[in-house]
Amino acid sequence: EVRLVESGGGLVQPGGSLRLSCTASGFTFVNFNMNWVRQAPGKGLEWVSFISSGITTTHYADSVKGRFRISRDNAKKALYLQMSSLRADDTAVYYCATEGFDDWGQGTLVTVSS
Amino acid sequence: EIVLTQSPATLSLSPGERATLSCRASQSVSFYLAWYQQKLGQAPRLLIYDASKRATAIPARFSGSGSGTDFTLTVSSLEPEDFAVYYCQQRYHWPLTFGGGTRVQIK
Numbered sequence: 001e002v003r004l005v006e007s008g009g010g011l012v013q014p015g016g017s018l019r020l021s022c023t024a025s026g027f028t029f030v031n032f033n034m035n036w037v038r039q040a041p042g043k044g045l046e047w048v049s050f051i052s053s054g055i056t057t058t059h060y061a062d063s064v065k066g067r068f069r070i071s072r073d074n075a076k077k078a079l080y081l082q083m084s085s086l087r088a089d090d091t092a093v094y095y096c097a098t099e100g101f102d103d104w105g106q107g108t109l110v111t112v113s114s
Numbered sequence: 115e116i117v118l119t120q121s122p123a124t125l126s127l128s129p130g131e132r133a134t135l136s137c138r139a140s141q142s143v144s145f146y147l148a149w150y151q152q153k154l155g156q157a158p159r160l161l162i163y164d165a166s167k168r169a170t171a172i173p174a175r176f177s178g179s180g181s182g183t184d185f186t187l188t189v190s191s192l193e194p195e196d197f198a199v200y201y202c203q204q205r206y207h208w209p210l211t212f213g214g215g216t217r218v219q220i221k
Binding site for chain 1: 115121134140148157158159160163168169201203209210211212213214215
């Protein structure tokens, strides 16, 4: 069974940084591209970032480009999202998802507020 | 970026009725369009990918059609568990984008 578990969310002040993690199990992580998607409270879905299985390719939404960095550790079966210069509009539940968006984690809430 | 416009914003129907949801892209996405269902407090669930292919374990009452800029998700006969929010997503061009969603609620 595929399992994705996000962690690292919490309350952070505007301008601060946070690193999210997503640990994977139940599939061969090293073979899969991965994504981050977020959802602001009461709002729709927003794709955030993509990383290829071999870590050679990354893509970002314009709203986070230059502030967020996606990475992965295939040996640890882990996906990361380093977020910096956080703003109030980054407040959202952040989900990790497999390349085809077939499988999603339960999400971790990031709140940016003073 | 490709903008996806979903209509209607809200659909009020009764169980057993047919639901027809629309997604229109600002430019062609070929057939690289997916549909998701999301219930309150849950992660989205993939229903349809490549415009018309049902994802694993998705019931046959869900079907997708379309190509280019106009797409449709049809639920042939609504079950009580189908009342939820539905999103389309294009996977043709970076950045990937989602539509704003259609809420299917009980009439």
